[in-house]
Amino acid sequence: MVTTTNSANLRDQILDLKKQRNAVLLVHNYQVGEIQDMADYVGDSLGLAYQAKDTDADTIVFCGVHFMAETAKIVNPTKTVILPDKDAGCSLEQSCSGDQLASFLRENAHKNYYVIAYINCSAHVKSLSDCICTSGNAIKIVESAPKDRPILFVPDQNLGSWVMEQTGRKMDLWQGSCYVHVEYTRESILKIREEYPNA
Numbered sequence: 001m002v003t004t005t006n007s008a009n010l011r012d013q014i015l016d017l018k019k020q021r022n023a024v025l026l027v028h029n030y031q032v033g034e035i036q037d038m039a040d041y042v043g044d045s046l047g048l049a050y051q052a053k054d055t056d057a058d059t060i061v062f063c064g065v066h067f068m069a070e071t072a073k074i075v076n077p078t079k080t081v082i083l084p085d086k087d088a089g090c091s092l093e094q095s096c097s098g099d100q101l102a103s104f105l106r107e108n109a110h111k112n113y114y115v116i117a118y119i120n121c122s123a124h125v126k127s128l129s130d131c132i133c134t135s136g137n138a139i140k141i142v143e144s145a146p147k148d149r150p151i152l153f154v155p156d157q158n159l160g161s162w163v164m165e166q167t168g169r170k171m172d173l174w175q176g177s178c179y180v181h182v183e184y185t186r187e188s189i190l191k192i193r194e195e196y197p198n199a
Contacts, residue, residue, distance in 0.1 A: 014038060024057035028064035035063050046134050052076060070123040096155030096174050098124025113152040114145050121155050138163045
């Protein structure tokens with residue numbers, strides 16, 4: 001157990017615990033430098049999922065958000081996966097809960113949707129989907145989807161819209177998004193640059 005708030009002692013205690021528990025520390029690249037400095041691996045969610053899959057450690061400490069830790073557990077069902085901040089959420093993941101998707105699919109069962117889920121979603125949403133994609137393979141996944149079924153793309157409407165443009169394949173899009181991608185538009189960034197030209 002960690003027993004101090006002194007940053008030097010805290011770092012030492014974390015590293016000792018990591019050694020005692022044969023743990024690997026996977027840190028998303030948006031974490032602060034002090035956390036990244038202790039990491040075994042720093043990367044994006046997909047890169048960290050690969051690291052989680054390949055680790056020999058008994059315990060995976062995932063400094064990221066829920067869906068990342070869930071993905072690590074899915075690919076390592078016998079390992080202990082720890083998410084240090086139980087409140088670490090993702091607005092994109094939260095925009096499409098498993099219960100919401102299950103209800104939508106029941107109400108629209110007659111459409112027989114082929115559900116493609118962007119990997120940045122909960123394990124519950126993944127379990128309701130026919131296929132999981134990443135931003136890197138979404139076009140290929142959509143192009144290989146059955147032609148005789150309508151596609152429902154969840155949860156990221158922005159990625160889904162872009163994939164539709166690239167493939168010409170019509171899809172129904174879940175109205176989910178990351179608040180950062182909605183809040184920071186080209187116009188808002190230009191305005192910030194005007195206000196803070198030396199930033």
